[in-house]
Amino acid sequence: MRMHDAGVPERSDGPRPAESLGVWGTVKLSLKGEELDYTTGPIDRAVVLLAIPMVLEMVMESVFALTDAFFVSRLGTDAVATVGLTEAMITILFAVAVGTGMATTAMVARRIGEKDLAGARVAAAQSILLGLGLTVVVAAPGVVFARELLGLMGGSPELVAAGYGYTRVLFGGSLTIMLLFLLNAVFRGAGDAAVAMRVLWVANAVNIVLDPCLIFGLGPFPELGVTGAAVATTIGRGVGVALQLWVLIAGGSRIRLALDDLRPRLAVILTLLRLSVGGVLQFLIGTASWVVLVWIIGSFGAAVVAGYTVAIRLVVFAILPSWGLANAAATLVGQNLGAGSPDRAEASVWRAGLLNTLFLLAVAVVFIAGAGPMIRLFSTDAAVVAAGVACLRWVSVGYPFYAWGMVMVQAFNGAGDTTTPTVINLVCYWLLQLPLAFLLAHHTGLDASGVFIAITAAESAIAVVGVLVFRRGRWKRREV
Numbered sequence: 001m002r003m004h005d006a007g008v009p010e011r012s013d014g015p016r017p018a019e020s021l022g023v024w025g026t027v028k029l030s031l032k033g034e035e036l037d038y039t040t041g042p043i044d045r046a047v048v049l050l051a052i053p054m055v056l057e058m059v060m061e062s063v064f065a066l067t068d069a070f071f072v073s074r075l076g077t078d079a080v081a082t083v084g085l086t087e088a089m090i091t092i093l094f095a096v097a098v099g100t101g102m103a104t105t106a107m108v109a110r111r112i113g114e115k116d117l118a119g120a121r122v123a124a125a126q127s128i129l130l131g132l133g134l135t136v137v138v139a140a141p142g143v144v145f146a147r148e149l150l151g152l153m154g155g156s157p158e159l160v161a162a163g164y165g166y167t168r169v170l171f172g173g174s175l176t177i178m179l180l181f182l183l184n185a186v187f188r189g190a191g192d193a194a195v196a197m198r199v200l201w202v203a204n205a206v207n208i209v210l211d212p213c214l215i216f217g218l219g220p221f222p223e224l225g226v227t228g229a230a231v232a233t234t235i236g237r238g239v240g241v242a243l244q245l246w247v248l249i250a251g252g253s254r255i256r257l258a259l260d261d262l263r264p265r266l267a268v269i270l271t272l273l274r275l276s277v278g279g280v281l282q283f284l285i286g287t288a289s290w291v292v293l294v295w296i297i298g299s300f301g302a303a304v305v306a307g308y309t310v311a312i313r314l315v316v317f318a319i320l321p322s323w324g325l326a327n328a329a330a331t332l333v334g335q336n337l338g339a340g341s342p343d344r345a346e347a348s349v350w351r352a353g354l355l356n357t358l359f360l361l362a363v364a365v366v367f368i369a370g371a372g373p374m375i376r377l378f379s380t381d382a383a384v385v386a387a388g389v390a391c392l393r394w395v396s397v398g399y400p401f402y403a404w405g406m407v408m409v410q411a412f413n414g415a416g417d418t419t420t421p422t423v424i425n426l427v428c429y430w431l432l433q434l435p436l437a438f439l440l441a442h443h444t445g446l447d448a449s450g451v452f453i454a455i456t457a458a459e460s461a462i463a464v465v466g467v468l469v470f471r472r473g474r475w476k477r478r479e480v
Contacts, residue, residue: 108189113338142171278418307387
């Protein structure tokens with residue numbers, strides 16, 4: 001048991017085992033958010049109880065992107081391309097937020113598994129302080145150089161003039177992105193996945209209502225065009241963050257923050273930072289490679305970029321729920337390692353991987369068969385539809401592999417081993433995906449389809465390598 005400078009660790013014997021309840025009983029319990037002990041009882045039940053709210057949480061996260069794409073598509077191809085180019089850049093911020101969130105989940109989950117509630121509270125509070133500092137560093141350049149960055153990404157002068165406000169507002173609201181991810185990472189690590197889910201329900205409801213109002217100027221609202229989508233999204237996320245803080249302070253979670261928990265603890269911050277660096281690098285390697293992919297695709301024109309943007313939104317809609325299953329594996333790994341049960345942690349990962357594969361196989365069938373009608377929901381431009389259909393179909397081919405890749409990556413992260421996925425991403429994205437994408441796109445006659453094939457190849461390689469390394473078991477000995 002670890003000692004923290006907040007005092008003697010609190011121990012909690014309250015949560016009860018995730019026992020067998022039947023299908024409907026399991027669903028109700030998972031959505032209710034009752035405190036449960038995920039280190040005992042049937043593994044399948046524990047995976048499902050955590051996965052249901054985490055999958056719904058990720059669905060809600062993807063709804064942010066789809067809502068913006070749906071309404072912005074009514075403004076034309078340049079507006080959709082603006083969203084695509086901006087989000088290719090903002091993914092760097094997402095990488096920092098997700099990477100720091102991985103460290104937070106790993107540390108909170110380990111303390112919860114040890115029944116050390118004081119340590120979990122301190123980890124949560126110090127992650128907030130770390131997130132505040134990182135946000136300033138990442139967001140400031142985007143606010144100041146919004147025009148220049150859009151131009152560097154290949155946007156035409158007309159696109160930059162009309163769309164830089166969208167870029168500036170999104171970067172200006174970076175704190176809401178960072179805190180939304182970090183605080184939900186706290187809830188996930190604590191096993192309070194239902195809280196994270198409800199927060200995103202509220203945030204999305206606000207965004208869905210405000211998006212058309214601010215884009216098109218409905219009623220008393222100003223007509224802001226594509227910038228209105230960024231304003232609506234930022235307000236929605238801000239409401240979500242306010243709700244998260246209220247839950248943490250008022251006591252609606254297993255973790256209840258006190259003012260003293262926010263006093264900087266250098267040792268805890270350094271541990272979080274050490275874990276975060278691996279997590280941030282891991283996602284920066286991946287997301288930076290996606291920026292390069294957009295640059296390669298941009299050479300084929302705005303219509304292809306728009307088609308790619310719509311298709312990737314649909315891909316994200318399917319993959320984010322799968323990240324919910326992967327996040328469940330991360331929480332179970334962290335808590336079971338903290339409880340001294342590494343074999344149970346490993347078994348949880350294999351079960352989560354199997355469930356994820358079954359889910360994404362079904363999605364792949366739907367996406368491959370219905371790619372055309374799905375893309376046409378967002379655009380009727382023939383060039384946009386052609387690019388979007390090609391992207392959606394090629395990427396969907398690799399879905400069964402992605403299922404295992406996501407679970408393996410999150411299993412390592414949940415154990416506090418953020419280095420292994422970083423190395424895997426570096427090899428598979430930068431040494432395989434990018435050279436292959438450029439070669440296939442410009443030297444085989446495949447054009448943009450070559451990029452889509454390279455995406456599938458790289459993600460499949462991550463899955464294969466991840467499974468092989470996971471089986472070696474070194475992650476079981478990581479200290480957090």
